[in-house]
Amino acid sequence: MTGEKDATEITGRAGVDLALVHYPVYNKHREVVGSAVTNLDIHDIARACRTFGVDNFYVVTPFHDQQELVRKIIRHWQHGHGATANSDRRDALTTVSIWDDLIHLYSHLVGNWGERPFVMATCARSGRGCLSPSEIEDRLAREKRILLLFGTAWGMADEIIDGADALLPPVQGRGSYNHLSVRSAASIILDRLLGLRNA
């Protein structure tokens, strides 16, 4: 794809992309399902991506009606009334593209960058070896590109997590309650990885 931006040119660190996965994910009974696209997921995560210098926000869903919904949101804010009413949202949505599944996305990225990015999955449960803060710092410093995977509903299916190169530690609060929206979790993780802390 032409026109994709490369943050490494600006920051000297890994270029970071983000994918929001709607299938395969778990429902609350831990059955594998496809989730519906949530309008505000697209807006909030696109705005967080733009704020933290994420180059591309990939919305992953195999359902054509859901893909059409995402296209309608983008059209409204880029060309419709929304574009003049709120140019900040128009800006943010330039990072968004739609993909059927991770297989196609990975294949596109290999074509684009010459190799698969280093894929970091996020998960609300702590599980098998998560990266430590220094390992994360190290990856950000020496990988060419990193792809962050976020799941909707009750989280990504194990096969997706197992197919990633590493797992980020879950966002920990002050107790056992850990039910952030994916909008909140994505914002926090982008801030932890890419935010300027002493600004």
Add this chain to the structure above:
Amino acid sequence: MTGEKDATEITGRAGVDLALVHYPVYNKHREVVGSAVTNLDIHDIARACRTFGVDNFYVVTPFHDQQELVRKIIRHWQHGHGATANSDRRDALTTVSIWDDLIHLYSHLVGNWGERPFVMATCARSGRGCLSPSEIEDRLAREKRILLLFGTAWGMADEIIDGADALLPPVQGRGSYNHLSVRSAASIILDRLLGLRNA
């Protein structure tokens, strides 16, 4: 109000509350307006509050139809179908209460805790002296209670910011784009103040 929890008993640090202000706020023309309550603001911020140990989430709006909307959301998730469908949301919404304005809220808090909490306003623009990270740490360690103020729309009116005891630094990304949703900004700031970083 009876039944409010006191985080200082658990953590030995300031108990933290959060208020989401819908009036007076600016619209994009910097006119003072009242904003409509957004359903997902209530959910996302309530879930972030529960995750990070915030004791009380005050929704501030003088508009009775908007107050009724918040009550309907709470009722649905606490007593309606939502309560059985998703008990995590029921849990989160126990922190929510509704207030006409900050005058009434401050008066309630003085009655409850014997003094006004230390009020920290948040703002997307950097302005007059924001607290440094060490000053924030210091306040968290020695204040009894802290109230965080977040604004909707294009931010809280100057009179609200000026009436706070201190201003938190804006969340800084990787460039000049700085248009996070209030859901994202609240999540990030709670994580910065209260999250466990090396979990």
